[in-house]
Amino acid sequence: MVEPYLDLNDRTAVCDFIESVLPYVPEKDRKPYEALIQAGREEDETVTQERLAEAAKNVGAITWPHRRALARFVESVGSELEWEAVVKTVRPSTATVLRKLRKDANATTLDGALADDDASILLKPDQEIEISMVRDEVRIDLYEDHKEALEPMIDDAAKELEAMKKRLKRLRERAVESTNTLQEASFDKLFELEDRIYFGGEAVPLEVLDADVQFEGGATVTEDVE
Incomplete structure (x- = not known):
């Protein structure tokens, strides 16, 4: 597998990621994440690695439209x-x-x-x-x-993310239905794609998502999710 943007088994790295994207979360919604980060850094046994990983994925998705809009702003006029x-x-x-x-x-x-x-x-x-x-x-x-000026770009990015999430969900459903020989490779590729999107902040075109996750007979899920 390709080296991931975020090693979900690395407790410190996961806490660092959550902390790094918190500025893109509304201030009123940050406290639960801040408490989780503190508990995670203090090796609180009630905070499992799975819980940290789930929080990282959640906050990665929540902040993706904001981070993506900013990246596009910086790539152009900024x-x-x-x-x-x-x-x-x-x-x-x-x-x-x-x-x-x-x-x-x-x-x-x-x-x-x-x-x-x-x-x-x-x-x-x-x-x-x-x-x-x-x-x-x-x-x-x-x-x-530039938050106010970025709003239209954030809205567009949110729609883009929703389309990717729907496609990933359908791809995962197809992976569950696939044969054992294809299942592991499909799940590995889905993990890589989610890592690139939620943690790396990438925008992966839907056709690339379809092409990257192969099913028996070269089947795609495009028809099911259009």
């Missing part, structure tokens, strides 16, 4: 805002390296600069961690600053 905020916030030495990478790569975005072949050479491990942490903070700030 890319320069992200760049300026990150360069302003990181240490001067890190900012210098980022500017060089951006210039050498003739890039216009932070992703473009980080994709340069020299990035892994010029950036030290602690700088890579610094950039990642600062970037998360910057994106939360951008979300708060």
Whole structure:
């Protein structure tokens, strides 16, 4: 299997993920998650790994439209805002390296600069961690600053998520009905797809969902869910 975005067996990683997406949850709804995170970090025996994993998937789904809308905003008109905020916030030495990478790569975005072949050479491990942490903070700030403008994109993303969830549900039903030889592979692929969507924040086209989960005779579920 492909390395997952989130290892659901890693208690710390699961708590970290839930905490990282809480800013996209309405403040009035955060307390149960905050209590769960605290109990999870304190190794409370009443908080099982299964409960943490279920909470992570739940909050991943709840926040997906918001995270996806923000990602699309940053990919377009917000890319320069992200760049300026990150360069302003990181240490001067890190900012210098980022500017060089951006210039050498003739890039216009932070992703473009980080994709340069020299990035892994010029950036030290602690700088890579610094950039990642600062970037998360910057994106939360951008979300708060542009939340109202993002509403139409959030609504569109919510519809997109609902379509993916319906397709995943039907695919899982078909997997249950499939032969033993196909069942395990189907469930593994469904786990991978859910990981990419709920934890990785990806938008997976419905036709890709259909193509990735194979059933006997090449059957699809498109007709059942249209």
